[in-house]
Amino acid sequence: MDVDAFIAAHRAEWDRLEQLLGRARHLSGSEADELVGLYQRVATHLSIVRSATPDPVLVARLSQLVARARAAITGTRTPAWKEVVGFFTRKFPAAVYRARYWWAPTGVLFVVVSAALGWWVAADDALRAMLAPPEQIKELTRPGGQYESYYSTYPAGSFAFQVWANNAFVAARTLVSGILLGIPVVPILWTNAQNLAVGIGFMASAGRLDVFLGLVVPHGLLELTAVFIAAGTGLRLGWTIIDPGPRRRLDAFAQEGRAAAGMAIGLTVVLLISGAIEGFVTPSGLPTWARIAIGVAAEIAFLGYVFVLGRRAARAGETGDVDARYAGDTLPTAG
Known part of the structure; x- marks a missing residue:
């Protein structure tokens, strides 16, 4: 040539x-x-x-x-690190903020039910006897007993990982329950409320409720918040199937399902933080007030993250769904 x-x-x-x-x-x-x-x-x-x-x-x-x-x-491809930053600064907090009317009432109801059940267990000797023999209750609640030693039996690192894996599984299962109209959320929350109430009731009956709360509150605030968010999102996803609004049912479920999947990733990180607190802070030799202060600070930081960054992103139109270039096309719907 x-x-x-x-x-x-x-x-x-x-x-x-x-x-x-x-x-x-x-x-x-x-x-x-x-x-x-x-x-x-x-x-x-x-x-x-x-x-x-x-x-x-x-x-x-x-x-x-x-x-x-x-x-x-x-077009140029967005670097992976920008995708990650965008997810944690816009998509995840916006998705959590948008679901607040589902997970916040869920959390309040859970706390009320747990407190009421805990008071019942603490006040009713016959009920406690049905739940466990007196000798076992004494072993659980005594100084250095199982309620206290539970947090220091295993090395902090492996215990934190074990707790994180279990909580992440519970959160994921709760989120996925939206496929079944959110129905499994109720028994999952009920089981957790019962477990918490029994601990409250047993320790309160032994006059050691302050010790129990000092062990649970540092990690429990953030951990339970993550569970409430997962539960509320599962319920919201289930309701989307029942009432998709102006969107086609399949489109609505796909959009909310993708947002929920993203929330599962974000909640995994949140639960990793609470697991680290449970593994390293809860069993530490720090004074009770210091351990509780760390838990409260983590909870305030997360809620601030959701209600500041999340609200700002949601008002800018962010929904937590993937970008349009990944979501595919949808048919127009009547407004």
């Missing part, structure tokens, strides 16, 4: 493509179509040159033109 003749025949197309690339952000519709056509032709020219006579100078110029044109047409 005569390289000089080839260059003379196609130079005008290459120059035109370079000219369009110089103002790619300000092209008219016809110019954008022209850019796509020139990109395809120049890509073919590059293939011909490489196979027939790989002139290094010409190959370099055409390769650069094709790469620039491809980037202008398809």
Whole structure:
């Protein structure tokens, strides 16, 4: 192939493509179509040159033109670290904030039920006797007993990981229950409320409720908040199936389901933090007030994160769903 003749025949197309690339952000519709056509032709020219006579100078110029044109047409890929930052600064807090009318009442109801059951267990000797023999209750509640030694039996690192894995599984299972209209959320929360109430009642009956709360509150505030969010989101997802609003039922479920899946990832990180507190702070030698202060600080920081960053992102239109380029097309619906 005569390289000089080839260059003379196609130079005008290459120059035109370079000219369009110089103002790619300000092209008219016809110019954008022209850019796509020139990109395809120049890509073919590059293939011909490489196979027939790989002139290094010409190959370099055409390769650069094709790469620039491809980037202008398809767009540049967002770096992974920006995706991660965007998820934790916009998508996750916005999704949690949008679901607040589901998880906040869930949390309040859980606390009220747990406190009422705990008071009942503490006040009713017969009920405690039905739940466990007096000897076992004494072993659980005595100084250094099982309620206290539970947090220091295993090395802090492995215990924190074990707690995190268990809580993450519970949260994920609660979120996924939205597929079943959120019905499994109720027994999951009921079981957790019963377990907490028995501990409250047993320790209160032994006059050691302050010790129990000093052990539970540091990690429990953040841990239970994560569980409430998972439960509320599962209920919300289930309700979306029943009442999708103006959206098609399948589209609504897909959008809310993707947001819930993202929340599962975010809650895994939240539970990792609460697991670290449970593994390293709860059994530590710090004074009770210091351990509780750490738990309260973590809870306040998370709620501030949700109600400041989350509210700001939600008001800007963020829903927690994936970006439109990943979500696929949806059919228009009547407003």
